[in-house]
Amino acid sequence: MKIKELKIAKKAAWAAGKIIRQHYEKDFAIRHKGSINLVTEVDLKAQDKIEKIIRKAFPKDYILGEEGPQTKRIRATRRWIVDPLDGTTNFAHGYPHFCVSIAFEKNRKLEVGVIYDPMRDETFWAVRGKGAYCDERRIHTSSTDQLRSALLVTGFPYNLYRPETNNLILFNHMIFKAQAIRRDGTAALDLAYVACGRFDGFWELGLCAWDVAAGILIITEAGGQCIDLQPRNRHELLPSALIAGNPHIAESLHEEIKKIWSFQSTPKRKKSKK
Ligand code: IPD
Ligand code: CA
Ligand code: CA
Numbered sequence: 001m002k003i004k005e006l007k008i009a010k011k012a013a014w015a016a017g018k019i020i021r022q023h024y025e026k027d028f029a030i031r032h033k034g035s036i037n038l039v040t041e042v043d044l045k046a047q048d049k050i051e052k053i054i055r056k057a058f059p060k061d062y063i064l065g066e067e068g069p070q071t072k073r074i075r076a077t078r079r080w081i082v083d084p085l086d087g088t089t090n091f092a093h094g095y096p097h098f099c100v101s102i103a104f105e106k107n108r109k110l111e112v113g114v115i116y117d118p119m120r121d122e123t124f125w126a127v128r129g130k131g132a133y134c135d136e137r138r139i140h141t142s143s144t145d146q147l148r149s150a151l152l153v154t155g156f157p158y159n160l161y162r163p164e165t166n167n168l169i170l171f172n173h174m175i176f177k178a179q180a181i182r183r184d185g186t187a188a189l190d191l192a193y194v195a196c197g198r199f200d201g202f203w204e205l206g207l208c209a210w211d212v213a214a215g216i217l218i219i220t221e222a223g224g225q226c227i228d229l230q231p232r233n234r235h236e237l238l239p240s241a242l243i244a245g246n247p248h249i250a251e252s253l254h255e256e257i258k259k260i261w262s263f264q265s266t267p268k269r270k271k272s273k274k
Contacts, residue, residue, distance in 0.1 A: 087186030157206030191215025
């Protein structure tokens with residue numbers, strides 16, 4: 001069991017969470033990465049803290065962080081995948097729903113995942129082959145087996161203009177199939193909620209490795225299923241378009257999405273026109 005890596009991932013997530021909590025609803029600098037894509041000074045402080053803690057414990061490991069240099073180095077034997085603040089838009093608006101997400105990968109296999117919600121002080125975590133937990137409690141995905149009874153969650157990427165990430169078509173379809181759909185603004189915490197059965201299923205397009213790495217391991221260890229919706233591009237090992245859920249709901253979502261994409265013809269990656 002990767003005890004030391006788990007300990008460090010939790011320590012880093014809690015330290016970053018403390019920084020985030022201290023700045024919540026206070027003044028902080030905000031910069032635009034794109035027209036609606038924000039980064040705050042708190043994202044940067046949290047990333048810095050996480051890197052320091054990981055580097056001190058494992059100086060040779062590679063860290064892929066959303067606010068770091070972002071070379072993916074998929075060949076690195078030991079890689080940490082970090083979203084220091086997932087749900088930046090929520091945080092910037094004082095909507096108390098965001099998290100820290102940290103995963104550790106060895107030889108391209110996810111080994112440890114930690115997602116920490118600093119507002120509710122809940123830690124979702126898993127080690128490969130050892131089950132998934134919320135704090136000290138073992139967690140499992142839900143047992144809902146009909147889409148009609150399922151509470152789903154999804155999200156919308158910052159780049160709304162590319163056909164391959166236009167989620168409105170899928171949203172419009174799924175809202176008539178499910179019991180209800182939420183859009184909570186933090187993909188990593190959405191995945192943690194799927195792992196513990198608060199949500200039955202999730203799908204999203206246009207995600208990054210740091211949004212999904214920890215969540216994929218936690219859901220898998222909680223008995224759920226994660227389905228990669230688009231062929232992996234050679235620069236990344238983790239899905240950028242993901243379905244997740246308990247196995248029944250993940251399969252049903254997959255079937256529904258295939259229906260939509262087959263008559264639309266599978267979206268191709270092409271240059272976007274803004
Ligand atoms: C975003 C959130 C959001 C999702 C976006 C992500 P950020 O991450 O997870 O829920 O819909 O695709 O980029 O920018 O808050 O770290
Ligand atoms: Ca994110
Ligand atoms: Ca982020």
